[in-house]
Amino acid sequence: MRKNYISIAAALLLIALLPSCRSEVNKTLIITGQSSHNWMESSETVKQILDETGLFRSKIILTPPKGEDMSGFDPAFMRYDLVVIDYEGDQWPENTVTALTDYVKNGGGVVLFNSVNSPLASSFDSVSVTRRTEFEVRTVNTDHPVTKGLPVRWLHPDDVLTRGIDPAGEEGVLLATASAGQGGRMTLPVMAARTLGEGRIFVTMLGTPDEEGSRALHCAGFITTLQRGAEWAATGSVTQELPSDFPTAAGSVVRSGFKAIDSHEAFENIASYDISQSTKYFTWLQTEIRKASGDEVRLLELEKKMVEVLKNTTATAEAKRLIIRELSWMGSDYCLPVVKELSSVEELKDDVDFALERLQ
Amino acid sequence: MSRTKTSRRTFVKRSAAAAAGFFTLPVIIPSSVLGMGGKTAPSDRVVIGSIGTGSQGMSNMRDFLKLGDAVRFVAVCDVDSARLLKAKETVDTANKSNDCRTYSDYREFLEKEQLDAVSLALPDHWHGIIYTAVANKKLNVYGEKPICRTIRDGQAIVAAVKKNNIIWQTGCWQRSQAHFRKGAEFVRNGRAGKISHIEVGLPDGGKGIGTPPVMDVPPELNWEMWLGPAPATPYRGVCHWNWRWILDYSGGQMTDWAGHHIDIANWGTGMEYTGPVEVSGEGVYPPEGIYNAPVEYDFTCKFANGMTMRVANSSRLRHGMGTTWYGDLGWIHTNRGNVLRASDPKLLEGEIGENEIHLYKSENHWLNFIEGVRTGKPTIAPIEPGYRAICTGLLGEIAMTTGETIRWDPDKEEIIGNPRAARLLSRPYRKPWELPTV
Numbered sequence: 001m002r003k004n005y006i007s008i009a010a011a012l013l014l015i016a017l018l019p020s021c022r023s024e025v026n027k028t029l030i031i032t033g034q035s036s037h038n039w040m041e042s043s044e045t046v047k048q049i050l051d052e053t054g055l056f057r058s059k060i061i062l063t064p065p066k067g068e069d070m071s072g073f074d075p076a077f078m079r080y081d082l083v084v085i086d087y088e089g090d091q092w093p094e095n096t097v098t099a100l101t102d103y104v105k106n107g108g109g110v111v112l113f114n115s116v117n118s119p120l121a122s123s124f125d126s127v128s129v130t131r132r133t134e135f136e137v138r139t140v141n142t143d144h145p146v147t148k149g150l151p152v153r154w155l156h157p158d159d160v161l162t163r164g165i166d167p168a169g170e171e172g173v174l175l176a177t178a179s180a181g182q183g184g185r186m187t188l189p190v191m192a193a194r195t196l197g198e199g200r201i202f203v204t205m206l207g208t209p210d211e212e213g214s215r216a217l218h219c220a221g222f223i224t225t226l227q228r229g230a231e232w233a234a235t236g237s238v239t240q241e242l243p244s245d246f247p248t249a250a251g252s253v254v255r256s257g258f259k260a261i262d263s264h265e266a267f268e269n270i271a272s273y274d275i276s277q278s279t280k281y282f283t284w285l286q287t288e289i290r291k292a293s294g295d296e297v298r299l300l301e302l303e304k305k306m307v308e309v310l311k312n313t314t315a316t317a318e319a320k321r322l323i324i325r326e327l328s329w330m331g332s333d334y335c336l337p338v339v340k341e342l343s344s345v346e347e348l349k350d351d352v353d354f355a356l357e358r359l360q
Numbered sequence: 361m362s363r364t365k366t367s368r369r370t371f372v373k374r375s376a377a378a379a380a381g382f383f384t385l386p387v388i389i390p391s392s393v394l395g396m397g398g399k400t401a402p403s404d405r406v407v408i409g410s411i412g413t414g415s416q417g418m419s420n421m422r423d424f425l426k427l428g429d430a431v432r433f434v435a436v437c438d439v440d441s442a443r444l445l446k447a448k449e450t451v452d453t454a455n456k457s458n459d460c461r462t463y464s465d466y467r468e469f470l471e472k473e474q475l476d477a478v479s480l481a482l483p484d485h486w487h488g489i490i491y492t493a494v495a496n497k498k499l500n501v502y503g504e505k506p507i508c509r510t511i512r513d514g515q516a517i518v519a520a521v522k523k524n525n526i527i528w529q530t531g532c533w534q535r536s537q538a539h540f541r542k543g544a545e546f547v548r549n550g551r552a553g554k555i556s557h558i559e560v561g562l563p564d565g566g567k568g569i570g571t572p573p574v575m576d577v578p579p580e581l582n583w584e585m586w587l588g589p590a591p592a593t594p595y596r597g598v599c600h601w602n603w604r605w606i607l608d609y610s611g612g613q614m615t616d617w618a619g620h621h622i623d624i625a626n627w628g629t630g631m632e633y634t635g636p637v638e639v640s641g642e643g644v645y646p647p648e649g650i651y652n653a654p655v656e657y658d659f660t661c662k663f664a665n666g667m668t669m670r671v672a673n674s675s676r677l678r679h680g681m682g683t684t685w686y687g688d689l690g691w692i693h694t695n696r697g698n699v700l701r702a703s704d705p706k707l708l709e710g711e712i713g714e715n716e717i718h719l720y721k722s723e724n725h726w727l728n729f730i731e732g733v734r735t736g737k738p739t740i741a742p743i744e745p746g747y748r749a750i751c752t753g754l755l756g757e758i759a760m761t762t763g764e765t766i767r768w769d770p771d772k773e774e775i776i777g778n779p780r781a782a783r784l785l786s787r788p789y790r791k792p793w794e795l796p797t798v
Contacts, residue, residue, distance in 0.1 A: 138675075151644040151656050152675045153564060220647070248655045250568035250646035275594065278571055280648035287645075293763035325591075329761075329783040350592055350790050357788035 026081035026109075026234040028056045033063035034089025037114060038209045043086045045209070045217045046113055046226065049258045053227050053240065056082065066090060077103035082234040084111040087118045105197025109233030112203040113226070116165055120201055127164040130180040130188075132210060134158060134252055137178045137190060137221065144193055145238040146202065146228045147175045155252040159216035160208050167192035167203035176225075191225060193232065200236060202229035220245045220253040220260070244287035245280055263288075267305050271315040273322070282322050289330055303327065303334055310338045321351045328355035335359075406476045406733045409435035411466050411490060413447035414600050416504055417481035420531065421447065423726040424479065424502075425454045430730050435473045437463040440600070442580040464582060466490055470497050477733050480504060481531070485590045485609045485787070488513030492796045495520035500527040500733045502726070505619025506750035507743070509610065512786035512795075514747045514754075515773060519798045521743040529729035529739040530746030532623045534696070536725035540624050542708075543683070543694035547628035549716045551707045552687030556667055558625045559684045561674035561695075562617040565605070565655025568646045572596045589789035596650060605651035608787075611757050612653025613673065618753030619746060624694065625669060625683045626752075627719065632745035635752055635770035636661035636669065643760035659756035664770075671756055758784045 028050060032043035043060050050056040063073050066089055074096050077083055083103070092100075097119045104110055110120060116127050134157045139150045161180045165188075168174045172194035180186045194201040207214075207222045216222060224246055228238045243260035247253040261284045269281045285302070292298035306323045309315045320342065327335045336359060343352040408424065408431050410417050417438075424431045432455065436447040444462050451460035463469040470493060477500040482490055487508050494501055495517065507530065508514035521528045534540045547555060574594040577583040583595050590608045604610040626632045641659020646652060658672040674680040682695025690703035702708050712718060722728035722740040732739040751773075758781050759766045767776040775782040789795070 142676075149642075152673070153656070155567075245647040248644050248646050249565055250649065250651060250655045251570070253647050276571065276573060278648040279650070279652070283645060283647050283652075290761070290763035328788075330780060353791060354591065354788045358783040358786070 025054070026056045026231075027079065028058040028082040028084060028230075028234070029075060029077070029080040030058050030060045030084040030086060031063065031075065032060060032086040034066050034087055035114070036088050036116075038211070039086055041209045041214060042114065042207065042217065045207075045214060045258070046084060046086060049217075049223050049226055050084070050230055052258055053231075055227075055231055055240075056234070058084070063087065063089070063092070070096075074099070077108060078106075080108070082109045082111065082230055084113055084230070085115045085118050085120070086113045087115050089117065092119055101196070104199035104201060107198035109199060109230075109235070110201045111226070111230050111233050112167070112201060114162075114205055114208055116162060120196075121203075122166045122169040127162060129160040129162050129208075130186075132158055132160050133180075135161065135178045135180060136184070136249070137176050137206075138187075139176050141173055141175045144173055144175055144232075145236075146193055146225065146232045147191070148238070149242050150225075151246065151248045153249040154221050154247040155249065156206060156219050156221055156247065157215045157252040157254055158210070159206060159219075159222075161186075161188045161190065162205050163188060165189065165205065167205065169194055171195065172201075172203075191229070193229070200233045202233040204229060215254050218254045218256070218258065219247065220255055221247045223255065223258055224260075241291070244284040263305070267309065270319050270323070271309050271312055273319040274316055275318050279322075282326075285326065289326065299330065300332065300334065303331055306331075307335050307338050310335075310342060317345070317347045320345075320348055324348065324351045324355045328358045331355070331359055405429060405432045406730050407432055407434055407474075408477045408479060409433065409437070409469065409473055409475050410447065410479045410481070411437040411469060411494070412481040412504075413438040413440075413443045414481060416531070417479065418447065418450065420479050420481055420502060420504070420726065421450060424730070425450075427724075427727055427730060430727070433460060434475070435461040435463065435469060437466050437469040439464060439582040439585045440580050443600075465585065466493070470494065470499075475499055477502065477527075477729070483586075483603045483609045484509040484611075484615065485603075486588055488516060488795050489589060489789075489793060491517045492520040492798065495524045495526055495528075496796055496798070498524045498526055500729075502529045502531065502729045503746075504531040505623075505746055506611075506615050506753065507619065507747045508750060508754075509615075510784075510786050511751055511754050511773070514751055516795050516798055518743050518747050520796070523798055527729070527732040527736070527739060528741075528743040529725070529732065530619065530623075530741040530743065531725075532619050532741050532746060532749070533725035534620050534624055535627065535720075535740050536722040536728060537698075538723070539698050539700040540627075540694055541719055541721060543692055543700050544624060544628035545712050545717065545719045546702075546708060547685045547687070547692055548630060548719065549712060550687075551689070552685055552692045552702070553689030555629055555685050555687045557686040558629070558667070558669040559677050559679060559686070560621045560625050560669060560671045561677040561679060561681045561684075562621060562657075562671065563613040563681065564673040564675050565613050565644075565646075565653065568605075568649040568651040569598070570649045572598070572650065587790070589793035590787075591790055598650060602651075605653050607652050610653065611753065612655070612657075614654065614657045614671070615750060615753050615757065618671070618750050618756075621681075621683045622669075622671065622752050623741075623745060623749035625685070626745060626749060628683070628685055628692075629667065631663065632748055634664075635748055635773075636755065636768055637664050637770065638662040638765060638767050639752075639755040639759045640765035641671075641756055641759050642763075643757075654760060657756065657760060659759050661752055661755070669752070671753070 032039040047058045050058050137156050139147050167189050172192045176191040177187050178190045190205045192203045207217045231238050245253045266281045266284045342348045433451040438444040448460045479502045481504040577595045639661045643654030644656035656673045661669045679693045684693040692702045694700045720740045728740050762781050
């Protein structure tokens with residue numbers, strides 16, 4: 001009897017600890033080695049995209065090359081919180097496929113990245129791709145944790161769409177589609193989420209690398225949905241916020257790297273802004289202000305950073321102008337003396353008048 | 361009738377000739393000069409001028425010209441000389457003359473012209489000043505929606521229109537289409553039951569243009585005057601039509617269309633002279649570029665009676681564009697393209713009975729205005745419902761900008777308990793521009 005209590009206590013302790021272990025870093029295995037696309041580039045990119053969130057620590061392993069003996073390919077899926085499959089090629093041994101299926105059924109997470117002909121993928125006989133172009137993605141499910149809050153329509157650059165796939169399968173949820181063909185008459189699925197037993201599978205068909213580069217892989221929309229989809233597959237929920245540069249119907253967004261804008265980068269670039277540059281850092285600032293609604297501490301923190309730009313003698317007048325416009329509605333008494341002082345700067349006088357009319 | 365008209369016109373001309381030296385301008389005497397105070401004008405032609413001769417201004421002009429003898433355009437005003445010239449040509453062709461007068465400054469237009477009415481179609485950021493100034497001149501107005509760029513502008517315009525007791529028609533012409541009226545009438549008479557929720561679908565935003573380089577202002581455009589009270593900014597090739605994607609001048613598709621489908625929604629529920637008590641929602645803003653108005657938007661308004669209204673870009677809504685009222689007996693949806701349908705076709709069967717509520721009936725929005733000017737009869741789209749429709753849109757804009765739930769007092773027309781959001785009720789004007797005193 002006593003032994004039973006101990007077992008129950010131990011089990012409860014384990015359950016209590018599990019989520020906290022999980023919420024830290026998800027051990028991730030990326031499997032590649034054969035594909036119709038440039039898997040060397042894509043797998044490395046996927047690794048960077050996942051690892052830069054701080055939520056994943058990824059390792060890439062390769063299958064045997066095409067046509068070679070697969071029988072020894074038997075990764076220890078159970079050691080990982082997430083398995084990413086960037087693979088289209090020879091069949092895996094049956095016991096490996098069974099092990100992968102069991103892994104998911106027991107709560108494991110899988111991301112199928114551009115993997116049509118691979119275990120867990122659900123495709124029809126004839127699979128083909130469209131020509132490479134920019135296309136509009138439609139978020140068809142905005143309730144799912146992966147796509148919650150996403151624009152309903154957003155543009156994705158230089159990618160191909162795959163025909164003949166059924167990424168959601170029978171039990172899954174279609175998350176996004178895209179239109180291809182003349183006049184967008186063909187609607188194809190591009191993202192889906194499935195559950196299998198206790199586990200989850202996120203499928204994305206976006207981000208196919210091409211010969212010359214990978215603008216599609218640098219799309220802020222692809223990066224964000226991959227990161228969110230991976231988190232959902234690994235943990236069942238999504239903690240990552242939507243970045244300020246998520247694309248919209250207004251245009252696609254290609255990042256130079258993979259990172260979202262952070263505070264340091266934003267304020268540094270805001271200070272040196274001139275009118276020929278992109279306004280993306282101001283959009284970041286406006287997004288942060290909106291997110292901080294009702295949080296006076298965070299708002300003051302942002303206001304202080306904005307005032308620093310106003311005080312910065314090397315910051316451009318254009319930067320100060322846009323900062324003053326934001327402060328005009330969200331600023332507190334804290335910014336007032338600094339804003340007033342700038343009325344002596346001829347090129348900012350109108351903007352200071354604008355702000356003071358609201359602030360005083 | 362026609363004989364009376366002819367004789368009256370002859371009388372006008374004779375009077376003008378007799379008063380030579382006094383009535384040198386204009387040649388066509390406005391009916392208001394005849395001592396009828398504009399509102400009770402004789403059945404002579406309504407003498408009218410246009411301020412703003414862009415696509416909407418010209419579209420309205422063409423609709424007025426279709427009324428034939430009922431109106432006579434005598435003056436046009438625009439800050440773009442090329443557009444002004446085209447407008448003059450259109451008027452002169454219609455008048456078979458060459459005497460349409462042109463102005464590049466609305467102040468001179470208002471000082472020199474003696475008119476019965478003015479047709480106004482300007483970028484939203486100019487509405488506050490010019491709508492108020494024209495009302496203060498006691499000129500009757502056909503004014504484009506949205507009534508205002510800010511709630512404070514709107515309040516001033518409404519006050520000016522009321523104080524000066526002018527005839528006002530908002531350019532929300534959907535009211536003069538039979539199927540919109542029928543839809544609103546069915547709802548008003550309870551065919552969908554008690555309305556608990558409304559969905560208003562407005563267009564999605566379109567593609568941006570990034571950050572184009574600064575360039576020379578075209579010689580025909582007075583950019584400084586076009587900007588007027590808006591913040592000074594260099595010209596980047598964006599002005600006519602596309603101003604509506606830039607927040608300094610407009611609120612994007614949402615504010616552009618709020619004056620149509622929100623207005624129809626309010627018409628159906630009879631909430632035309634009030635507003636929501638709470639508004640919250642989210643916008644999707646372009647990540648960068650000079651087009652900074654939201655390309656998607658989704659906000660919900662709560663009314664004092666518990667009813668809710670969701671306003672969103674049409675891709676987010678089950679019925680897409682248009683107005684859908686949901687009641688306990690079903691839903692009724694109406695949209696452009698003669699769309700009037702219901703969850704059960706039976707809801708739309710039969711006519712509105714004699715003892716039921718009949719909404720104001722107009723079959724031609726522009727003629728309805730001209731009749732109002734002639735007879736003093738109220739128009740189908742007076743100032744306040746137009747203002748209340750955009751006011752709801754602008755509260756949505758404030759909710760989306762701040763990320764907060766906005767509480768609104770629709771009687772006092774003030775934001776409650778949120779000084780930060782309340783600052784967004786106005787957009788301060790660049791000096792020396794200011795809102796005319798009402």
